[in-house]
Amino acid sequence: MSDDHKHRARIFLHRGDLIPARSAWEAAVANERAANNQRELSDSLGNLGNTCALMHDFETAERCYREVLGIQRTERNQHAIAHTLVNLGNLHIGVNHPEKARPYYLEALDLLRKLKDDRALGILYNNLALQEAREGQWEQAVTSFKLALDYHRVVGNEEGLAVTYSQLGKCFLDQGDLTNAERCLNNASEHYIKLGNEPAEAAVLRLLATIYETRHDRVSARRCLERTVALDLRYQLSEFQQDSARLAALTDPS
DSSP: OHHHHHHHHHHHHHHTOHHHHHHHHHHHHHHHHHHTOHHHHHHHHHHHHHHHHHTTOHHHHHHHHHHHHHHHHHHTOHHHHHHHHHHHHHHHHHTTOHHHHHHHHHHHHHHHHHHTOHHHHHHHHHHHHHHHHHTTOHHHHHHHHHHHHHHHHHHTOHHHHHHHHHHHHHHHHHHTOHHHHHHHHHHHHHHHHHHTOHHHHHHHHHHHHHHHHHTTOHHHHHHHHHHHHHHHHHHTOTTHHHHHHHHHHHHOOO
């Protein structure tokens, strides 16, 4: 019966139907509590927490993750503990309490280093860097972003490289370091092209256009925005009007 509930929950999640997905996970959790199946209960509670987080019910999500963490600590599943700690950290970021997220991230870092989980370390360092950038800790943020890039390279995480280069470029741009911002954003653009992720490429091109506008390099800015507007049209992106207005201003000879 519990497996049926979990199967239904995954189908609903795949469709984006969060309310029935949540109900199905709750039913699975109830069955596993009754059967006292701690390992399966941990898995279903984690999925219930993920679903609640997607629904912005952060209080319930945190309650689920904390119970999961208790089970995992009892079973001494270090890998699972690390990932639940990351989920708890992400949850506090989601509710704008970054100071509560950091201890979870740091404990997870210690575990993931011991486990040599390079893929997870790349993602986690990126999360830490974003938190540090939000708090204006630029030097720490740059260091964390660069560590994330190192780990992404080790495992060949192309998506991770694209995202991290993009966010590091934005970090440099926010500091007014246009040279490093341009270098990182060009790297991000190349990775997104390789991945075939054109909407993400458009987001990077908007930032590159800002750099060139700041430098009064109208030719380069126009080239970026021409490509961006073409992608806006192809994917019906919401930024079309704004990008078109920026391009028009650069094209206007006056």
